[in-house]
Amino acid sequence: MDKHIDRKINQAILRYKMIEPGDKIALAVSGGKDSLTMAYFLALKANSDYHINFDIHAVHIRTDFDNSVDKSGFEQFLKDEGIPLTVIDVPVLKRLKPGRKMNCYWCSSQRRMELMKFASQSGCNKIALGHHMDDILETFFMNMAYKGEMSTMLPVLKFDNYDQTLIRPLALVKEKEIIRFAEEKGISRITCTCNFDTQSKRKEMRSVINFMAEKDESIRDNLFKAMNNPVPRYMINQE
């Protein structure tokens, strides 16, 4: 077991009050390295005498186009770790309105909607996603560069209009730490490789951040810390 990842997840749970006693958590599992790593560590806690009692149930959304993820491998992995799984078929392509082009935003919003539906039907009050620290940083830079706003994906997001809360247990874990763990565990690194990939802006931001942290890894930590540490006195006030 990777103690560092486990510690970082414990820190996130504590710092953001991410998991509470009695929670029933739907684990959104794509079959990729991030969500399987998340499922592995949460299962260790849910199935042991961890100080917070909670239940987990993995959910995989199977779309109507091939995304090249090796399904049999990840289903077996979850079984071996004692994690129950529900697979839901969602015709993402078929649901597209005539004349509309397929894109990542449409796909992820359809998946998100089905995850919420599953959670509410099965009594889950939380949905866990496999986003990690680098995803959160990239989103922060993308939102500044392309939307002109300072915002990002939150470690814990309570919806106003729904009973569910989104959580991101890997919020303090770096992607390279997940890659190392996934290699040790034999978890496939394949993620979505559909032909509709429109994630080039995210990739651009990733290389900008990697460039900044290339010579000094603590820069990545500081960039993340800065998002948690605004100094209002030295921010430009619009009023």
Ligand SMILES: Nc1ncnc2c1ncn2[C@@H]1O[C@H](COP(=O)(O)OP(=O)(O)OP(=O)(O)O)[C@@H](O)[C@H]1O
């Ligand atoms: N088909 C799916 N079914 C269930 N959950 C999904 C699915 N695809 C993505 N997710 C959830 O959304 C998160 C972000 O999805 P994204 O497509 O960005 O994957 P990723 O960052 O490559 O992560 P992973 O390595 O888990 O695939 C995933 O970590 C997972 O929790």
